[in-house]
Amino acid sequence: MSDDERNGLLAAAIGLREQGRTEAARDRLVELAARWPQDAEVAYQTAWAHDVLGLEAEAVPYYERALTASRTGLSEEDRRGALLGLGSTFRVLGRYEEAVATLRGAVEEFPDDGALRTFLAMALFNTGDHHESARLLLRLVAATSDDASVRRYRPAIEYYAEDLDATV
Known part of the structure; x- marks a missing residue:
């Protein structure tokens, strides 16, 4: 054919x-x-x-x-989609460690992809790594939010994302 x-x-x-x-x-x-x-x-x-x-x-x-x-080969867009799909599918199936490994590798390959970072945060939450999960999501919110109040507090959000237990 x-x-x-x-x-x-x-x-x-x-x-x-x-x-x-x-x-x-x-x-x-x-x-x-x-x-x-x-x-x-x-x-x-x-x-x-x-x-x-x-x-x-x-x-x-x-x-x-x-x-x-x-x-x-896959186009860059399809490769991102396949990595996200596989990682997300592992997570849905309860294969959390495989989800984290797949999505962590995908984030290393495509560091600017917010969807990959979001799905990694979900998988990290499922493994019990709540601290890293929240850190990823806070960084993403700080970097991508169009909300004026979030933008105003971006430095503080980024600072505390690094150490959620920090106090003044």
Whole structure:
């Protein structure tokens, strides 16, 4: 099968998902993933289709394949999405340590991605590391808030984010 045919089939499957026909999309994507097992983009879209349906355990191997497949690489945006998807899926499945490891690596790779930092904070909370979880979220709020009152207190928020137990 040619790349043009693969691209057309993949676009059609993604279109089904975007139209809300998630079961049909998943069925098509599973078929495509079987045909192109080393195709990162197909694996990523297949993982996503499983996640949309709440089939997180079934999504994991597709996310892992997407992040290691060699036939076609993921775009930067899709790599971010696959890392976030895998980390979030691990968290939903109660695999908190794997979620933290995946999301921590993703944050190192994409340090400016607030969504990755947010999901890492959630996973850290689940592991009991409440202090680091709150620190990440406070830094994110201080750096990204458009709220005038938050901006006014940004230096204080950033200071206390480093040591939540600090007093004056």
